[in-house]
Amino acid sequence: MSETLVTGLVVFVLASFVGFEIINKVPPTLHTPLMSGANAISGIAVVGAILAGGAAHLNGPTILGLVAIVLAMVNVVGGFWVTDRMLQMFKK
Amino acid sequence: MIDTVVSGILPDEWWATIARLSNLAAAALFIVGIKMLGSPATARRGNWLAAVGMAMAIGVTLLDRSAVNYGALVLTLAIGSVIGLVAAKRVAMTDMPQMVGLLNGLGGAASALVAAAEYWRITNLGEPVAADTAVTVIAGLLIGGITLTGSFMAFAKLQGLVTGAPITFPLQQPVNLGLLAAFIGGSAYLLMHPGDLTMMWVLTAIALVQGVMVVLPIGGADTPVVISVLNSLSGLAASAAGFVLGNEMLVIAGALVGASGLILTQIMCKAMNRSLTNVLFGAFGSGATTAGEGATGEANGNQVVRSIDPEEGAMMLGYARSVAIVPGYGMAVAQAQHAVRELADQLQRMGVEVRYAIHPVAGRMPGHMNVLLAEANVPYSQLCDLDDINPDFDQVDVALVIGANDVVNPDARDNPHSPIYGMPILEVDRAKHTIVIKRSMNPGFAGLDNALFYDDKTMMLFGGAKEKVSELVTSVKDLS
Known part of the structure; x- marks a missing residue:
């Protein structure tokens, strides 16, 4: 395995543990917002999409990247916004 | 453009370091943001922190030297954002x-x-x-x-x-x-x-x-x-x-x-x-469980279902000391959450203690009922989960089940042959009385008959959730 892949695995495993630790004991009230907020974060694929879609030549791979940017941004903006809308409603 | 400006000022190695550090900061914001999403007091800020992290990650990627096609990037970023924004603003909570x-x-x-x-x-x-x-x-x-x-x-x-x-x-x-x-x-x-x-x-x-x-x-x-x-x-x-x-x-x-x-x-x-x-x-809920369904169906074949009208239901609720409302998917489908809130308000004005009993899998996503009730301005302190409310059902005078079925099915507790045996339920059958608002006697999504409906203490109020709850509100108002 290449160095990059190993580093990636290390980061992945550690980040997963961090995730498990910080989300421990979430009250049911926040299950939906947690899910939609986390969902917005999964739109981080937009970063990869920008790298793929930002190339100088407009060819197949670049077009895939640009399509991915649109989809990921719907996920990011829609996800964060709708989460905020929900959280706004929760009051004591 | 921006790219040449930045790389003109900074040597490439510096730029690479800055980009990585910025990504580290964004990752930290995600972690803190998710952590804050786990507590009602900080959740909203947590969501914003995560959004800031995302903006940083996108910004620093745009400045990356391999991104040159800025026109297309900005256009697609804008299109996606607008679609996301419009969808998020327009979507109904249901x-x-x-x-x-x-x-x-x-x-x-x-x-x-x-x-x-x-x-x-x-x-x-x-x-x-x-x-x-x-x-x-x-x-x-x-x-x-x-x-x-x-x-x-x-x-x-x-x-x-x-x-x-x-x-x-x-x-x-x-x-x-x-x-x-x-x-x-x-x-x-x-x-x-x-x-x-x-x-x-x-x-x-x-x-x-x-x-x-x-x-x-x-x-x-x-x-x-x-x-x-x-x-x-x-x-x-x-x-x-x-x-x-x-x-x-x-x-x-x-x-x-x-x-x-x-x-x-x-x-x-x-x-x-x-x-x-x-x-x-x-x-x-398909082929595998039909046998179970048939068995319970037959067992209940001769049993009687007691049906009441909204006026009688209102009497039971209005003169109760303690009421527990149990919402299910039926409430979401009928968009009855506002009517439910109105009913709870009216009862509380009459001195009735009202709580909401929420099953974790009621509805179609985690926390579904909580979101709907929050939309109807129900304070989350009135929402009780399984462990909080189950020991108290003995003291509840009326449990009002609105469009929930499998999550209140006593078979899950009592009948080892039931396909849902062992599933934790809201034990509404232990309340002094239960009113179930339901469209018809059709089984729930698991396709199972529900022994609760045939219980001596259970009254069925047949009809759509929104319509029946509204009628309850009117009748309860007439009591006072």
Whole structure:
């Protein structure tokens, strides 16, 4: 395995543990917002999409990247916004 | 443009360091943000912190030297943002499960596209694709593809475009195994012939079909589990894309989402006392459970159902000391949450103690009932979960069940032959009286008869949730 892949695995495993630790004991009230907020974060694929879609030549791979940017941004903006809308409603 | 300005001022190595540090900060913001999302007091700020992290990650990527096509980038970023914004502003709270499903699917699609684009780019260069890269691309296509079509299938079921009941057909399992074998075979071929573009598309197509096939046999009542699993997968898809590009930022963010989705999945499975495998492959509520349904149906064949009208219901509620409202999917479908709030308000004005008993898997996604009641301005301090309310049901005078069925079925506790035996329920049958608002005697999504409806202490109030609750409000007002 290449160095990059190993580093990636290390980061992945550690980040997963961090995730498990910080989300421990979430009250049911926040299950939906947690899910939609986390969902917005999964739109981080937009970063990869920008790298793929930002190339100088407009060819197949670049077009895939640009399509991915649109989809990921719907996920990011829609996800964060709708989460905020929900959280706004929760009051004591 | 901006790119040349920045790289003109800073040497390349500096720039690379700054970009990595900025990504580290963004990852930290995601972690703190998710952590804050776990507590009601800080949740809103947590969501914003995560959004700031995302903006940083996007900003620093735009300044990357390999991004040059700024016109197209800005245009696509803007298009996606506008669509997302409009959708998020317009969606009704009752449609939130569909919305979350759709967004999950789009995230998965974006990740799969990134993996495909990178593979295509390398083959275009005429370079051999390293085995490492090929493996990660395959993982990205598989997870992303399944997330995309699985989520869209879940969306179609929730939206009623496809029946919410489990869809099964002959040879379903062999077909699924065949698809899996085809995917593994195709992957092996791709590893032996690095750079084969056609096989990459074939693998993508198989993954897309697999997503549909996985969600087809899953019934409506199991949707909270499916939505959580897809949520987790959308994160793993992003991680896979991160492996493809060697981008730590994507790996970290994806892993966090994957973990949060997995935790929710565990909570949902525990609330149904079922394993994930059973939910995904059990085709619950279809053929396998009809035997159980028939048996209980016969046992209850001679039993009497007591039906009341709203006036009688209002008398019971108005003169009670303590009322527990148990909402279910029926409340969501009827959009009855505002009427329910009105009823609770009226009762509270008359000195009745009102609480809401929320089952973790009531509705179609984790926390579904909580969101709807919050929309109707119900303070979350009045919402009780299983462990809080179950010991208190003895002291509850009237339990008002609105469009819930399986989560209050005493068979889950008493009948070892019931398919849902062992699932924790809200023990409304221990309350002094129970009023059940229900359209008809049709069984719930699990397809099971419910012994609660035949209980001596249970009164059925037949009709639509919104209509009947509104009538209760009027009648309760007349009491005072």
